[in-house]
Amino acid sequence: MKTIKTKICIFISISLLVLLGMVATVVQAQEFMQVKDVREGMTGYAKTVVHGHKIETFPVEILGVMKNSGPSGDLILARFSGPLIERTGGIAQGMSGSPVYIQGKLLGAIAYGWAFSNSRLGMITPITDMVKLWDTPTSEEIRPFNAREESLVPIATPLMVSGFDASSLDWMTQKLPQYHFLPVDAPTSEIDERTFTLEPGSAVAAAFVNGDMKMGAIGTVTYVDKDRVVAFGHPFLKKGSTHYFMHNAYIFTVVNNLNSSFKLGSIGAEIGNIDQDRGAGIAGVQHSLATGIPVEIRVDDEDTGVSLVKRVKIIEDNELTPVLASTAIYNTVNKALDRVGGGTVTLQYTIRSTTGETYTVSRHNMYYSSDNINEKSIDELYNVVDLLKHNEFVEYPVLDINMHMRISQAKKIARIVDATAAPAVVSPGDEVFFNITLHPYRGKDVHQIMSFTVPKDQPLGEMILEIRGGGVMPLPYLIERQKYNLTDEILARLRKYKSFADLKKKIEEEEANNDVVVEILEKDVSMVPDHEKGPGKVKISGKDTPTKSEDLVKPNKHKLKDDNKKEAKSMAQTPYIVVGDGQISLQVVRPEERNAYLARHRQKKMAKAVMKEEVESTTEKSTTEKSEKGKKEDTSHQEKVIDVSNYR
Numbered sequence: 001m002k003t004i005k006t007k008i009c010i011f012i013s014i015s016l017l018v019l020l021g022m023v024a025t026v027v028q029a030q031e032f033m034q035v036k037d038v039r040e041g042m043t044g045y046a047k048t049v050v051h052g053h054k055i056e057t058f059p060v061e062i063l064g065v066m067k068n069s070g071p072s073g074d075l076i077l078a079r080f081s082g083p084l085i086e087r088t089g090g091i092a093q094g095m096s097g098s099p100v101y102i103q104g105k106l107l108g109a110i111a112y113g114w115a116f117s118n119s120r121l122g123m124i125t126p127i128t129d130m131v132k133l134w135d136t137p138t139s140e141e142i143r144p145f146n147a148r149e150e151s152l153v154p155i156a157t158p159l160m161v162s163g164f165d166a167s168s169l170d171w172m173t174q175k176l177p178q179y180h181f182l183p184v185d186a187p188t189s190e191i192d193e194r195t196f197t198l199e200p201g202s203a204v205a206a207a208f209v210n211g212d213m214k215m216g217a218i219g220t221v222t223y224v225d226k227d228r229v230v231a232f233g234h235p236f237l238k239k240g241s242t243h244y245f246m247h248n249a250y251i252f253t254v255v256n257n258l259n260s261s262f263k264l265g266s267i268g269a270e271i272g273n274i275d276q277d278r279g280a281g282i283a284g285v286q287h288s289l290a291t292g293i294p295v296e297i298r299v300d301d302e303d304t305g306v307s308l309v310k311r312v313k314i315i316e317d318n319e320l321t322p323v324l325a326s327t328a329i330y331n332t333v334n335k336a337l338d339r340v341g342g343g344t345v346t347l348q349y350t351i352r353s354t355t356g357e358t359y360t361v362s363r364h365n366m367y368y369s370s371d372n373i374n375e376k377s378i379d380e381l382y383n384v385v386d387l388l389k390h391n392e393f394v395e396y397p398v399l400d401i402n403m404h405m406r407i408s409q410a411k412k413i414a415r416i417v418d419a420t421a422a423p424a425v426v427s428p429g430d431e432v433f434f435n436i437t438l439h440p441y442r443g444k445d446v447h448q449i450m451s452f453t454v455p456k457d458q459p460l461g462e463m464i465l466e467i468r469g470g471g472v473m474p475l476p477y478l479i480e481r482q483k484y485n486l487t488d489e490i491l492a493r494l495r496k497y498k499s500f501a502d503l504k505k506k507i508e509e510e511e512a513n514n515d516v517v518v519e520i521l522e523k524d525v526s527m528v529p530d531h532e533k534g535p536g537k538v539k540i541s542g543k544d545t546p547t548k549s550e551d552l553v554k555p556n557k558h559k560l561k562d563d564n565k566k567e568a569k570s571m572a573q574t575p576y577i578v579v580g581d582g583q584i585s586l587q588v589v590r591p592e593e594r595n596a597y598l599a600r601h602r603q604k605k606m607a608k609a610v611m612k613e614e615v616e617s618t619t620e621k622s623t624t625e626k627s628e629k630g631k632k633e634d635t636s637h638q639e640k641v642i643d644v645s646n647y648r
Helices: 003-026 082-086 127-135 168-177 320-337 373-390 476-484 486-494 500-509 593-646
Strands: 041-050 054-070 073-080 100-104 103-113 119-127 152-153 159-162 183-185 203-211 212-223 228-231 240-255 262-278 281-286 293-301 307-314 343-353 360-369 398-408 413-422 431-440 446-454 461-469 515-518 569-573 576-577 581-588
Touching: 041 082, 041 240, 041 320, 054 082, 054 100, 054 103, 054 119, 054 569, 073 103, 073 569, 100 212, 103 127, 103 212, 119 127, 127 212, 127 228, 127 262, 127 281, 159 262, 168 320, 168 373, 168 431, 203 228, 203 320, 212 240, 212 262, 212 281, 228 360, 240 281, 240 431, 262 461, 281 515, 293 320, 320 398, 343 373, 360 373, 360 576, 373 398, 373 476, 413 581, 431 515, 461 576
Parallel strands: 159 183, 293 398, 413 576
Antiparallel strands: 041 054, 041 100, 054 073, 073 119, 100 103, 103 119, 103 152, 159 212, 203 212, 203 240, 203 307, 212 228, 228 281, 240 262, 262 281, 293 307, 343 360, 343 398, 413 431, 431 446, 461 515, 461 581, 515 569
């Protein structure tokens, strides 16, 4: 019985300890002030960091409540004062999210200001609206917020960057003008790699890019509940469900200027994941890192021998991912070349998806620019990633991106100057061989040997083959486009893909600028007669062809190219950007007619060979006789000379 009482006492003691622990937790939890309890004249304080990681306070006075003025409900109007505010010149950019306490209760975050004010007045987003972000489903989509008052503006969050140069950032801001980014080149701190647990008033960064380059917005933490964090008090980009990287931030100082003061800080260690960016602020979790997209970039400068490899992680976002990846590549090119100007870039890239190998896209290409090869080096990747992220068939979460580029100041361009084809008479299904002569810029001619298979359903009659560089549009098709006023934008809208597999195939099989292409050119498409003056074209002709048969059938007139039609073409890769084009005309006949022609052609060839051999034999005999005769004359002359000598 005594033992039972002892056990009961122990159980009661443990229960009391658990209960007391729960009470202690409730007591320690931060109490919130409700908006309905706010009164004019109330005073309190706010917390923020203006140097290092040290949290400081400054006085706050409540002026009133602005009903339904914010993106998520009410806002509280307040005045800020004290020595810290005097030092910073008012509420500075980067203070957004600074927690405000009234009567020991957390009221909310400093978030908005009045345009053209002295920055001592501002609006507070209620904490009760901010913590709702933790319960927001990550898949939810909401409309962008448009403030009722145009003069009511969020306290801007500075976009701190390190490792980027000015031209790459200019390119980025041009691609994303809607966000009005003002990047600030920030120094780094010796303690950037150390991790610090966040608390209300701490500086925090929502980053897009980390690794060898960093880019992100710095603001202030409003409230922390275990690992959950809310900050900023207003939207950053209002992306809704997102996956920014949560970082510590180190503040160097507050920079005062005529427009607005801002905190100058560095993006420190990655410590978590920000998964919400909405009207009431940003929210995320510490100690749980976002996966992100690894991007590896290698740039080889063939002129200087410099090789530069950069590795970064960028966020997953349909709109931002293409721009951020391209900006990181653009910046790496700038750093590796350490110059501006023209040149030739050879690039090879691979984009992999988390959905499996069947979604991997790989391409190669070459570009030349006479003034800015840097921008040329990123245009294609940007367009391809953007197309993949916005395709209509499947979600395309990117696993990683790998880019390798070789750049030289040399003008690696070759022009098509001649081509021959054999045989000149073919039947459907036959293989035609080409010897294409390319003239490199300031170089010696080179030859590209390639073949083309005549389609099995090719109509009998004349078949015109276009030989061109991969980036060259045949002149007849260019004229056809102009006739129908088909701009690139219209053509892009007309282009249809049947499935993701079709889209992937089109991307990977798209002609590269360093390809030589042989394809059928529909002969009745707006051809420019030879007697008319107009844009010139290399005239390429095949071998002599026989007279047309009466039963030859002409192909149908080709109006516009169908992008979804399987094209009969052949491509060969070269070390040059190939320019220029021309045509070879062949005859497509029935197999028996082709065989007869080839037989006659072989007989002609044999006859020519025999004749050539006879001519060479006759020439050699004549040369030998002349040589023997010459030797005799030379000997006679020598004897005469000797005789004369002896005579003397």
